[in-house]
Amino acid sequence: MRNATLRNAIYLLIGVSSVAWFSLAYLNGLDLSKVRDFFGLIPKVVSIDLLVIAAFVKWGWKYKIFRGWLVPFPDLSGTWVGCIHSDWKNPQTGEKPPPIPVMLTVNQSFFHVSCVMRTSEMESFSYSEGFLIDVDRQIKKVAYSYTSKPRLSLSERSIPHDGTAFFQIIEKPNLKLVGRYWTERLTKGEIILEYYSTELLEDLPNTIGEHPVTEHENRR
Structure with a gap:
């Protein structure tokens, strides 16, 4: 390719x-x-x-x-919102947390892509990113390794750590990223995101859970 x-x-x-x-x-x-x-x-x-x-x-x-003949990868620039389904269990109750609202911002150029993921408790920043695109095999994926920094108020139960996220890129019928993650704390889970805005937001929107497709889709 x-x-x-x-x-x-x-x-x-x-x-x-x-x-x-x-x-x-x-x-x-x-x-x-x-x-x-x-x-x-x-x-x-x-x-x-x-x-x-x-x-x-x-x-x-x-x-x-x-796209395809000259540019092998899609444009993911903008803000994505969705939920994290984690396998982490509360050591006191043994219960898993409910789906965690999450926001992913992607800053992409022709030569570079960076990802920042935010929840109400943490921020994670990518430091190694890449696409895996093979049209003949119908493979469209993006992966990155990241460092996660929980809020200071949560330092007793959540420490900074590294991890990796791996997403399948879905463009039809709607823009979506479906993937999984795993961390050096031996936790893992699933992340489902839908495209939200061309803007790079800095905080989770109040309308999280509503995922209007913007003009970004029209230029694909």
Whole structure:
């Protein structure tokens, strides 16, 4: 998949360069059969190529038209809300907690993705992230390792720890992340998230449990 997208990117860049070369030659009345005219356009063509690449890396990669053949991964940027189903048991009662409301914010660019997960009791920050995409095998996943920092008031029963989260990316009929997590405290569980907003929220919304799909879906 990566080799195919790299090959397509090279072909597209060659096409952009060719169009730029002939367009500049036409506008400036140059004869490309002449070595001086041909090579004299190199700085301008390179500049155009760099501008096109910069625009693509900044904005273009997010558009659905490039998905699959040029951009192998989906755009997950924004805020996701849902619930954690943990296997942790209260040592005093032996009971599992009810589903825990949770919010995940994803800050994604063409080269990087970072994830922050929040509940009413903790915040976790990713430090190693990656996509696993194989269209032929119908695999669309994202995984990351994180450090979790519980609130200071809970330090007696919950200490900072590391863990890993692994999500299946569901785009149809609605945007959803379904996955699981495990931690060095030997706890694990399931996380189910639905897309909420293009904004990167900093606190759990009061409407958690209601998951309106925003304009983010329309650009996929």
